[in-house]
Amino acid sequence: MPELLKLDNVSINFGGLTAVDGLNMTLTKGNIRALIGPNGAGKSTIFNLVTGIYAPSMGKIFFQDQIINKLSPHIITSMGIARTFQNIRLFSNLSVIDNVKIGHHCRSGGSFIGALLRTLATKKEEALIQKRALDCLALMELTDKAEELAGNLSYGEQRRLEIARALATKPALLCLDEPAAGMNPIEKEKLANIIRKIKHMGITIFLVEHDMKFVMNLAERVTVLDYGKKITSGTPAEVQHNPAVIEAYLGKEVI
Ligand SMILES: Nc1ncnc2c1ncn2[C@@H]1O[C@H](COP(=O)(O)OP(=O)(O)OP(=O)(O)O)[C@@H](O)[C@H]1O
Ligand SMILES: [Mg+2]
Incomplete structure (x- = not known):
């Protein structure tokens, strides 16, 4: 399966804070990849890096084998990366x-x-x-x-x-930042079915979401982030049983 998006040792600093720290990640074309982690882990920052809102302090971001690090959001959108925002912007x-x-x-x-x-x-x-x-x-x-x-x-x-x-915008890659936030169970079910349809249209999905049931039912692979660093990456079953993941979510009973 060909690579669509690749993050190669990507970091970004805000003053003294390293919000994303040496992240390596590859998204396979046509898949649903979830990105999970506690509040402040760096998930939305990764979307901001991938969509050109921020440029990485270090590392490279490839989209369809082209480096997109320093391209403007407008150009990145026209290349085929689209997103939604955690806070609705309509x-x-x-x-x-x-x-x-x-x-x-x-x-x-x-x-x-x-x-x-x-x-x-x-x-x-x-x-x-x-x-x-x-x-x-x-x-x-x-x-x-x-x-x-x-x-x-x-x-x-x-x-x-x-x-x-x-x-x-006719994207090849669709980044969804907490698309199910604030939805009731019926709306979530409807949304999950729609996301599956979008995937079957050949669009690759990059999904940030706190609802673990939603994530685990949809994603082929899940990457777990904490304090800007990748803890692990794997199938939903692999990730759910990883002790480091359980530790990061300790007390939250989300997995
Ligand atoms: N523009 C910025 N300037 C300074 N700090 C920032 C900026 N953007 C993000 N951060 C910091 O980077 C860290 C990661 O933030 P980010 O929004 O990516 O987290 P998140 O994983 O999306 O969290 P949540 O689940 O709450 O949405 C946080 O500590 C945040 O305060
Ligand atoms: Mg966020």
């Missing part, structure tokens, strides 16, 4: 479908002048963007909410809308 005063169309923006070839002049090419592109946005909403089971204001959606629906927007 335009609550825009409609649901407009929030998804914003995701298309990085893929669109239409120029600003073209948009102003409403050229035929731009109109064609707009129709395409509308269709793709509707496809993404259908996948996330939000078709009937397309014209509602994003701010009026339930919490679970807003989380799914964030994923729809990320999918609109």
Whole structure:
């Protein structure tokens, strides 16, 4: 199986704090990889490194064999890495479908002048963007909410809308930062099924999540992080029985 994303000895320091410390990690194309660890372990920081929000202090990040360390988030998105955020970031005063169309923006070839002049090419592109946005909403089971204001959606629906927007960028790698946070068990079940569907579309998933049942049911491999360092990596069964993992989660009874 080919490698999609590779972190080679990646570290980042914030002042005196090493938030990610010499991390080596490889994501196989087409898999669901989970990244777990206690609060402050460095999980979201890894997503920020992979998506270009931060540049590593040390080490290299490869995506499809290209070094992406110093590329801007915009370029990294256009190369095929999309993400959602731990804290929902939607335009609550825009409609649901407009929030998804914003995701298309990085893929669109239409120029600003073209948009102003409403050229035929731009109109064609707009129709395409509308269709793709509707496809993404259908996948996330939000078709009937397309014209509602994003701010009026339930919490679970807003989380799914964030994923729809990320999918609109046509990613090869989708990074989900706590997608099930705040969801009830029924919403979580629905989300798990949708994530499986996304995987079957050939999109590789990088999943950060605190709900261990959710993680262990979905991921092929799980990497465990504590204080910025990898404790272990393996199948869900291997990881759950690892004494160092149990130690990191001691008292939390999450595994
Ligand atoms: N921009 C920053 N400046 C300074 N410190 C930061 C910055 N970003 C993250 N950190 C620190 O890095 C560490 C890792 O944070 P991170 O948000 O990656 O943790 P996490 O594993 O996502 O935790 P959680 O499960 O609570 O979301 C924390 O100690 C955090 O305070
Ligand atoms: Mg986090």
